[in-house]
Amino acid sequence: MIKLVGMSGSLRSQSYSFDALKLALKRAEALGAEVEILDLRTLNLPFCKGEDDYAGYPDVVKLRQAVRQADGLILVTPEYHGGVSGVLKNALDLLSFEHLSGKVTGAISVLGGQANSNALNQLRLITRWVHAMMIPEQVAIGQAWQAFDASGNLQDPKLAERLDKFVDSLVITTQKLRPSQN
Template sequence: MVKIVGIGGSLRPGSYTQLGLKIAAQRIEALGAEVEILDLREMQLPFCNGGKEYPEYPDVQRLRDTVSNADGLILATPEYHGSVSGVIKNALDLMSFDQLSGKVTGVISILGGQVNSNALNDLRIIMRWVHGWVIPEQIAIGQAYSAFSPEGKLLDDKLSQRFDQFAQSLVDNTRKLRGVN
């Protein structure tokens, strides 16, 4: 079975980034894959100082172990000042090739303003650097405040279809590239 780990780079309560990640996870689970979301809001992670060991922060090892045991990733980030959030960048920096190399990855960005692809491109660069495989399908939600209903449902059918395509691509490509069913 395909195992996917989702990581959201927003610490804000009521985060649209976490909501987008949850929707992606639901779509992927509907295709028969197992999804675990690591909620960075619930983890105690230090700022990365370039060290290999962080014994006083057991959640660093939990992050590394969980990602190591996954076949693929969903990385979701709010776009802050034209790039990824410091939260997701720090989580990725706390890992290395040991955890990230070969991971099939889908990327999502959430913006308060107009859609662009800066954060998505930056996530692609980061994952390429650590020898990950980023799928071609990606999701950028601009003006996120108007994209979701109060119940957390997507309001746009075309955006909903893009989540379906994203999920299918992540599962299919993970199966192909990782050799799992």
């Protein structure tokens, strides 16, 4: 069984990014993956200062251990001003090659406006830099304020199907690239 860890880069209490993450992890779990959410809204993480030691921040240890033990990651970011959220970028900056190298990764962006690939492309650059392996599939959820219903489900069946196919690809690719975990 593979293990996937998911992170959402939004601090909003009613977060569409978090809703997208929950949907993706629910699908992964249905496919047999073990899943864990690292809820950045509840973790006490300092700003990255480029050091290894963050004494007084046990949540940095929690973040690093969870990612180290994962076979793959689902990263969800709201797109702010054409890019990845600072919250998600900071969490990734607190990690290093030892935590991220070889991790199979998938990316989802959530936008208030039209769907585009700016934040997704930035996540591709970031993950490539630390030797993670980003799958080719990605999902951009535009006009999030109308994309989700009151229960946090996607209203457009085609978009929901695209999200499912994205997760299917992540799980299958992770199983192929991390065969010792099966």
